[in-house]
Amino acid sequence: MAPLDKNADEAPKVVGDPFEIPQLECGAMADTHTFEAAPEHNEPLGFPGELLDNWQEVAIAKMGELAEKNRAFQVYLDACVKCGACTDKCHYFLGTGDPKNMPVARQDLLRSVYRRYYTFAGKYFPWLVGARDLTKEVLDEWYTYYHQCSQCRRCSVACPYGIDTAEISMAAREILDTVGVGQKYCNEIIAKLKKTGNNLGLNPKALRATLEDLEEDLEDETGIPVKLPLDVKGADILLITPSADFFAEPHIDGLLGYAKVFHAAGVSWTMSSYASEAANFGMFIGSYENMREVSWRIRQAAKDLGVKRIVFGECGHAWRVGYSFLNTLAGPFDFLDQNYPIPQHIMEFTSDAIDDGILKIDKSKNDEFIMTYHDSCDVARGSSMGRKEGGQFDLPRKVLKAVCNHFYDMDQDTIRENTFCCGGGGGLLTDDLMDLRIKGAKPRMTALQQVTTDYGVNKMAAICAICKTQFSKVMPKYGYDMDDIMSVHQLVANAVILDGQDAEEEQDAPEAAAEEEK
């Protein structure tokens, strides 16, 4: 780990308390707009290319339609009593001080308009209940502030009624898309996925070449031909993993970890070039139809390859879609082996493999790392794992503790269901929002600094592709190095010893073995 004063000049002010409530600074983030989508990004998703002439009418009608189609939206717009319990729970508010980043204030941007057109009080006494007309300024404000919400749901845990700002934020983005105002980052990516099967636009040929390179790396490292199979018909397991696992660090090391675990467990597995993406940005834009279309590819790939099981790699929102929505959107999966959860998380697979004694582990390989674990919001608050409630918290920690000797949790109110977002979730992982991302990471980074000070923690592990990318970008701003964020399966990969690996290492790669001894 780098000393804490690195980049001191440009680093945001770091304080000792992750929960410190800032002074209200009205309009502090009013000028932070993410890039708008071009027509060629919107149209493949079924949305108008640019702002409609009758946008106001369409937006108001869409709002009514959503209230009819989604109980959460309907109830949440009515039930808020403005108690204020959520006001200090959002990492973007804590990081920016902009009051419109307080969850209730963010909801009110839309609630005030809903009241104006759909409630008695708002129609006849707008001043009394803060109802307002839908003007272009309001629409722009929606675009600005609903793209400063990572849909992490920390506020929903705090709310006495469970009001979920993510639902309001998704609805707002859908209304915006419906009138032709999309966000470039999300919509461009969804359009790309529909064309190529992954968010990167990687074609099957390029994907195969990438995987072959990685196979060579693995063989160089272990001396064993560990495979990364693609489009293998008749394999038992279809691995659906975020495309970041194919090219980004530390994601790749996680992918190599899955491969080692599968290899050690002796199962036959494959990836699919048609569904070469776990991420489903349809969720971020609140579009059921787009989310369904993206999910449908996984069903088709599983059928086409004739697999028996589906396993998801490390990706936060993908796992929310996988665990909570996939059965709804692309089920029923009656053609798969019903003895396994559908889908299963790689963490469940690895945890079972550890329990069954299948993995040979040398924990000392990770002794240089003093670890903590960042619960990713969609995993923590929107999904589960394993057989017991809370498995989404316990399984990753159990696996980490099985492969590392040094593990310390961060402050209880910043982990598990109270975890702070990395600052880049919900479709905000784009360079044009870098200022917001750095500020939004502050509560998490402060909690991390506490365990660094208290226990000497020097690495943080996560199981979300977005978290990993975000942290490798923002951690240097808080005095860490970009590789201080790790994949959980990267640590698994370090510690797992494959059958025949020791002997091979001594014969074929003595230098590499010597390197590891250091």
Place this chain on the structure above:
Amino acid sequence: MLSTLYAVLFYVATVILIVGTGMKVARYARTPAPLKIPVSPAPRTKRGVWFRMFREVAFFQSLFKSNKWIWIFAVLFHFGMLLVLLRHLRYFTQPVWWWVDLIQPIGVYASFAMLAGLGGLLLRRIVVPRIRYISNPSDYLMLALFLGIVISGMGMKFLMPVDILAVKQFFLGLMRFQINELPAQPGVLIHLGLVAILMIIFPISKLLHAPGVFFAPSRTQVDNAREFRHLSAWASQLPPLPEGIPEPEEGK
């Protein structure tokens, strides 16, 4: 004349409260939840959800975890109000039920708890900048309305006693569709007038949080999406997506 006016007011208020809230509840119940969105810590069984909702409604569990001050004031107000309301059953029953007699003394002092809770909530709304920022006129007025009801009620109990037996006769009469004489004392008229207003605005205000809490999918759904397929009616009507994988544009 005054008695007739108040009688009509209470009939109208009762109808609005019951029909209006009933319509809202029916609407909540009718609206489908397209996806499973339980928020952690989410129970995996129906029993678990019942237990979770019990803890939410009986102890305000989530609020306790998220903000101790608001929790204290909210508990003082809501549970004070519960006792006060139960005590008020004595004005609608003849003979008075034994357990209503039993809680009579606690019920009287519970009004102080209500007052303290309301005062605390109002103070926070004014003093804490974050909460002041999110407050609309209606949020202050709602607290003022409750304060008016509580203070006028306490005034009748502790300062200026009224002919409470006549008030009881008035309500027992209303329940039998007769209009008895309502004592024209200011405490009575103010208290009852404000209560009628509260009943009328219930279905069009944030008081809907009371039924709403039972319909929030994030809390009331069972976390079992992998085991049981959840599909809303409108989603099942969506046009089917094509089966199979189209030929790739570029060779593998």
